[in-house]
Amino acid sequence: MNSDEEQSESQKPQRAPLRLITVGGGRGGVGKSLLAQNLAIYLAQLGKAVVLVDADATGANLHAHFGLAAAQREPSLDPNDVKSFQRALIPTSVPGLSLLPATHDSMETPSIQRPGRKGRWIAKVRTLPVEFVVIDVGPGHGHFALDVMLASDVGIVVTVPEPPAIEATYRFVRAAFVRRLRRALFRDRFRLPILQRALNDLGGLPGPLDLVRSVIRTDRALATMAWVEAHRMHLQLIVNQTRVRTDLELGTWMSGLSARHYGVPLDELGYIEHDDTVWLTVRRNKPLLIDSPTCKAARNLERIARRVVALLAARNEKGGSPPTFPLEMPTLYAGLGITRTASDEEVRRAYKRQKEIYAQGGLATASLLSEEQLKAERARLDEAYDTLLDPVRRRAYDLSTFPDNEEPDALAARATRPALAAEQIMLQNELAREIGPETEFTGALLRKVRESQAIEIAEISARTKIAKAHLIAIEEENFGLLPAIVYVRGFVAELAKYLKLDPAQVQKTYLRRVREALAISSGKGTG
Numbered sequence: 001m002n003s004d005e006e007q008s009e010s011q012k013p014q015r016a017p018l019r020l021i022t023v024g025g026g027r028g029g030v031g032k033s034l035l036a037q038n039l040a041i042y043l044a045q046l047g048k049a050v051v052l053v054d055a056d057a058t059g060a061n062l063h064a065h066f067g068l069a070a071a072q073r074e075p076s077l078d079p080n081d082v083k084s085f086q087r088a089l090i091p092t093s094v095p096g097l098s099l100l101p102a103t104h105d106s107m108e109t110p111s112i113q114r115p116g117r118k119g120r121w122i123a124k125v126r127t128l129p130v131e132f133v134v135i136d137v138g139p140g141h142g143h144f145a146l147d148v149m150l151a152s153d154v155g156i157v158v159t160v161p162e163p164p165a166i167e168a169t170y171r172f173v174r175a176a177f178v179r180r181l182r183r184a185l186f187r188d189r190f191r192l193p194i195l196q197r198a199l200n201d202l203g204g205l206p207g208p209l210d211l212v213r214s215v216i217r218t219d220r221a222l223a224t225m226a227w228v229e230a231h232r233m234h235l236q237l238i239v240n241q242t243r244v245r246t247d248l249e250l251g252t253w254m255s256g257l258s259a260r261h262y263g264v265p266l267d268e269l270g271y272i273e274h275d276d277t278v279w280l281t282v283r284r285n286k287p288l289l290i291d292s293p294t295c296k297a298a299r300n301l302e303r304i305a306r307r308v309v310a311l312l313a314a315r316n317e318k319g320g321s322p323p324t325f326p327l328e329m330p331t332l333y334a335g336l337g338i339t340r341t342a343s344d345e346e347v348r349r350a351y352k353r354q355k356e357i358y359a360q361g362g363l364a365t366a367s368l369l370s371e372e373q374l375k376a377e378r379a380r381l382d383e384a385y386d387t388l389l390d391p392v393r394r395r396a397y398d399l400s401t402f403p404d405n406e407e408p409d410a411l412a413a414r415a416t417r418p419a420l421a422a423e424q425i426m427l428q429n430e431l432a433r434e435i436g437p438e439t440e441f442t443g444a445l446l447r448k449v450r451e452s453q454a455i456e457i458a459e460i461s462a463r464t465k466i467a468k469a470h471l472i473a474i475e476e477e478n479f480g481l482l483p484a485i486v487y488v489r490g491f492v493a494e495l496a497k498y499l500k501l502d503p504a505q506v507q508k509t510y511l512r513r514v515r516e517a518l519a520i521s522s523g524k525g526t527g
Contacts, residue, residue, distance in 0.1 A: 019132050019312055020125070020153050020154075022137055022149045023036040023135065024145050025157040025158045026157075026169050026171055027159070027160075027168040030240055031240035032137075032138070032139070033061060033062055034278065035156065035240070037062060037066075038289045038298075039304070039308065040132070041287055042302060042306075048130075048131045049130040049131050051099070051130050051134070052136075053100045053136065054099070057144075059138055062136060065286070066092045067286070071101040075100075075124070077120045079123075085125065085127065085128055088100055100125075118148075122147070139168075141171060141175035146180075147183075153312060154311055155235050156237075160239065160240050161243070161246075163367070166250075166364070166366040169266075170368055173235060174204075174205035176233060176235065178206070180232070181229050184229050191219065199211075201214065207261060207262035208226060208262055208263040211223075212227050227325060231264055235266055236268075236308075237255060237266045238269050238270055239271045240271070242272065242273050243273075246363065253364035255267060256337065257368055267417065270304040270307060271300060273297055306426075307420070309426070311422050313426060314425065332380075332384035332397065335380055336351060338350045342388075347388045351381060351384070354381050424451075424452055424453070424454055430448075435449075435501075439505070439509070440512075440513075442477065443476055446495065446499070450475075455498075455499070460495065470483070474510075480521075485515070485518075488514060492506055
């Protein structure tokens with residue numbers, strides 16, 4: 001290559017590294033295809049080059065959601081045929097989005113289910129000349145689904161508020177941990193047999209905490225390795241088809257329970273509300289974000305997709321070592337998910353919350369704990385409540401538990417939400433550029449400010465006494481559901497104060513939009 005060619009090559013824009021996003025989980029029918037297709041559409045609508053991969057070997061159906069024909073044969077896995085996957089891509093009606101469909105009605109076993117083919121399949125996917133690849137791996141915790149999930153930049157587990165689905169989700173987390181640890185020990189002839197003996201002794205698929213506590217007495221190096229591998233998993237959780245308040249809280253509860261009883265959180269990414277619009281769009285063979293982008297389920301999906309983008313942007317900044325082994329029983333504070341500085345009122349609220357989580361027949365604990373373990377946890381909560389609300393007993397407990405006045409590392413029952421934190425940082429950076437002295441405040445911008453501060457509408461309603469329905473109508477600019485403009489003026493001012501915005505600027509610009517919309521509506525009515 002001569003100097004001119006070298007200079008030309010150096011001036012070519014560098015392609016962004018491919019990001020792999022995998023959607024899976026334990027049980028079928030929970031909404032994995034819904035999430036995968038709409039996540040891919042959201043990324044394509046950002047102007048990104050995206051490939052949606054249907055890797056569900058037993059139930060391929062993503063092509064039907066786009067009104068496309070199914071694939072009849074698989075692309076070649078021959079390493080010499082570098083563009084076989086590119087040739088198999090089918091353009092969709094969404095600009096920038098292509099589909100890599102799974103075979104339909106094939107007589108042969110799919111290559112992803114054959115021994116020794118998974119690695120080559122993943123390597124081929126990574127050669128696709130796009131920025132994002134979204135893979136639907138289908139249900140179950142087979143080796144293919146686990147390997148692709150663990151190899152992803154973001155792995156998403158989808159569940160619904162039903163005991164069988166929740167049980168399958170917890171099993172998927174345990175299976176992913178065991179699979180990851182076995183692959184890490186694949187060439188270790190000495191520790192792999194130790195691991196297998198420990199698994200046989202424990203029975204089934206153990207969680208990281210149980211395995212670490214089992215092997216630490218005989219092989220501390222293996223225990224350390226298991227703990228490190230557990231904390232390298234970053235599985236995200238989405239609860240689909242939520243209907244009531246407890247459904248909305250389920251993701252937070254499951255994340256906290258996973259942290260408490262497995263040692264690693266199942267990070268909550270968001271929820272998707274039950275919406276009849278979803279099945280209507282399926283019947284029309286159209287994706288939700290294309291056919292009904294303003295429905296509540298579509299808004300939920302957009303927020304989830306935004307958090308995925310934020311997580312990918314923040315992933316490079318992740319680091320640090322895993323916490324120390326939690327070999328001792330969590331403190332009473334950790335059991336309630338509070339700190340030592342918690343007030344009596346905070347203790348009462350935390351106790352009520354934890355009692356709901358550990359209630360008999362509770363959704364979040366389905367299959368996680370036996371009846372005996374649930375009783376023990378409830379007794380522990382009662383002990384924490386009685387001790388921490390009694391000043392004398394609380395001081396005695398603090399002196400005996402924290403002799404150096406330092407709280408040790410412990411597994412709190414409170415969930416971590418890295419996706420929410422990443423979303424907040426991303427939104428705050430965007431708002432710093434968007435908000436100025438002449439900014440016109442729309443309902444969408446007010447929602448963005450609220451979400452950047454991780455504030456829920458229910459919280460604003462409780463503090464300002466403005467009805468939730470009115471706050472939602474303000475954000476959605478559904479002016480027909482708002483009262484007289486004199487009341488809207490007060491609502492907007494209170495909302496602006498709560499969000500730490502300039503009330504005068506918000507009032508002036510938002511009310512101008514209200515008057516213009518009402519004038520247009522009035523004109524249409526008289527016409």
